[in-house]
Every structure is written in C-alpha cells, then in structure tokens.
Amino acid sequence: MxxxxxxxxxxxxxxxxxxxxxxxxxxxxxxxxxxxxxxxxxxxxxxxxxxxxxxxxxxxxxxxxxxxxxxxxxxxxxxxQDAKLNDEKEDYLLGKKKLDSSILKQPAAATEKATERAAAAAAAPKNSHRKGSTLHRDDPMSNNTGEPTMQ
The missing domain is CATH 1.20.5 (Single alpha-helices involved in coiled-coils or other helix-helix interfaces)
Known part of the structure; x- marks a missing residue:
C-alpha cells in the first residue's frame, strides 16, 4: 500500500x-x-x-x-608618507620655523584652488542674502519673539 x-x-x-x-x-x-x-x-x-x-x-x-x-x-x-611635509607646515604655523623655499614651491596648485574658492565665495554673499531673507520669512518660528502673550 x-x-x-x-x-x-x-x-x-x-x-x-x-x-x-x-x-x-x-x-x-x-x-x-x-x-x-x-x-x-x-x-x-x-x-x-x-x-x-x-x-x-x-x-x-x-x-x-x-x-x-x-x-x-x-x-x-x-x-x-607625508608626515615630513605636514611637520614642516605645522612648525611654520606654530612659529617655530620660517618659510622655506621648498614649501613655497610645492603648494602652487593649492593656491590656485584657494583663489578659485575665494572668487566663488566673493560671488556667494549676493545670493545668500536673498536666501536668508526668504528663509527668515518662511520660517514659522521666526515670528516668535520669546515674550509671553496674553490671550
């Protein structure tokens, strides 16, 4: 079966x-x-x-x-790998060491990037003022002054 x-x-x-x-x-x-x-x-x-x-x-x-x-x-x-270069920069920032010609030659690309960022930051405040005013106007908490009101 x-x-x-x-x-x-x-x-x-x-x-x-x-x-x-x-x-x-x-x-x-x-x-x-x-x-x-x-x-x-x-x-x-x-x-x-x-x-x-x-x-x-x-x-x-x-x-x-x-x-x-x-x-x-x-x-x-x-x-x-880059500890020596960082140590030299740190010593300069702390005032322990004067600028060396090797440090002046290396960050050429970094200065170009910094100037580009500075140019972008200079153009930004015009727009950021408008953004700030619209954010302030749209924010419901900006109406509260912190003073209690009588109802």
Missing amino acids: GSGDLNLLKSWNPKLMKNRKKVWETEQDLVNEQQKLNTRLKEIEKERELNELLHASNKDQPDALKTDLTLKKSGLEWMY
Missing part, C-alpha cells in the same frame, strides 16, 4: 538535496576561513621574524629602527 518514504517529506531530512547543499556550503565556508587564517598566521610569523632580525641587527642603534627601510619592510610606509 504505502511504500513511499515519508522522511523525504520532512524538511529536516539529511537525504534531501537542499539540506546536503546547506551542509556543503557551510563546510566550504569553514575551509575558506581556515585557509585565510593560515595565510594570516604565516604573514604574522614573517613580520615577527623580520622584526626580530631588525632588532638584533640594530641593538646598538635604537634610533635606526625608525628609518624608512624598516617602515618599508613592515608595510607601514603609507602611514608616514
């Missing part, structure tokens, strides 16, 4: 293809995660060995550890 397998109708049946697919996908995710973890551990180990070698070679020179060579080897050179 009823020779059909009723377990095939259950959503939790492990023989169903959709359940097998879910299991396979989770297994593949775990394998990929483990591979990423292994590669990251190898990178960390290489960095650690490199740092140990650098420290061993520069024991008598502690200032030499911060050279560009060590930063490039550790992969951190991008963080300190």
Whole structure:
C-alpha cells in the first residue's frame, strides 16, 4: 500500500538535496576561513621574524629602527608618507620655523584652488542674502519673539 518514504517529506531530512547543499556550503565556508587564517598566521610569523632580525641587527642603534627601510619592510610606509611635509607646515604655523623655499614651491596648485574658492565665495554673499531673507520669512518660528502673550 504505502511504500513511499515519508522522511523525504520532512524538511529536516539529511537525504534531501537542499539540506546536503546547506551542509556543503557551510563546510566550504569553514575551509575558506581556515585557509585565510593560515595565510594570516604565516604573514604574522614573517613580520615577527623580520622584526626580530631588525632588532638584533640594530641593538646598538635604537634610533635606526625608525628609518624608512624598516617602515618599508613592515608595510607601514603609507602611514608616514607625508608626515615630513605636514611637520614642516605645522612648525611654520606654530612659529617655530620660517618659510622655506621648498614649501613655497610645492603648494602652487593649492593656491590656485584657494583663489578659485575665494572668487566663488566673493560671488556667494549676493545670493545668500536673498536666501536668508526668504528663509527668515518662511520660517514659522521666526515670528516668535520669546515674550509671553496674553490671550
């Protein structure tokens, strides 16, 4: 009479293809995660060995550890790339240093942009006055003076 397998109708049946697919996908995710973890551990180990070698070679020179060579080897050179230029600008702004010819030559493009912005800002107040008056007129809270009124 009823020779059909009723377990095939259950959503939790492990023989169903959709359940097998879910299991396979989770297994593949775990394998990929483990591979990423292994590669990251190898990178960390290489960095650690490199740092140990650098420290061993520069024991008598502690200032030499911060050279560009060590930063490039550790992969951190991008963080300190423009720090020298920023330090010079900061020293000038703080009054510690006079203007240098190298600083005067570099921001030529920046001064052009600044003049364009200044020209745009000079034209803006004419329109902004009109905008301010319309905003003031349209604002319902601008009618409130803060004084209580008798009703």
